[in-house]
Amino acid sequence: MTNYIAIIHKDPKSDFGVSFPDFPGCITTGKTLEEARILAQEALEFHIEGMMEDGEKIPSPSSLDNVMKQPDFADGVAFIVNARLPSRAVRVSVTLEESLLSAISSVSKNRSKFLAEAAWEKLNRSHAA
Numbered sequence: 001m002t003n004y005i006a007i008i009h010k011d012p013k014s015d016f017g018v019s020f021p022d023f024p025g026c027i028t029t030g031k032t033l034e035e036a037r038i039l040a041q042e043a044l045e046f047h048i049e050g051m052m053e054d055g056e057k058i059p060s061p062s063s064l065d066n067v068m069k070q071p072d073f074a075d076g077v078a079f080i081v082n083a084r085l086p087s088r089a090v091r092v093s094v095t096l097e098e099s100l101l102s103a104i105s106s107v108s109k110n111r112s113k114f115l116a117e118a119a120w121e122k123l124n125r126s127h128a129a
Contacts, residue, residue: 007076021067022059
């Protein structure tokens with residue numbers, strides 16, 4: 001995972017807005033701080049995935065000092081978003097109960113992707129606790 005700085009903004013009559021200094025154009029909003037935080041990670045990972053598909057270089061994270069010196073971000077509050085950068089897939093062999101495999105197949109056409117996303121969710125919950 002790579003840590004990027006996100007900036008949250010809030011105008012009196014709006015939702016919370018989140019932008020990323022290292023990724024111009026990558027923004028999201030949330031009705032609550034928690035929703036904005038969750039959607040920020042999703043937006044950033046989706047943005048990075050699109051950049052990689054387009055063959056664009058993923059920038060290195062900026063320092064907090066450099067970000068907060070920029071006038072556009074001076075009124076915002078910085079927080080860290082951990083982004084998973086896609087990497088090379090590796091084939092593994094796993095053993096699952098037949099009923100579990102059937103249940104996964106009934107909700108997903110791509111079992112590998114489903115299992116990877118479930119594992120990342122579990123890891124994120126473990127780190128948040």
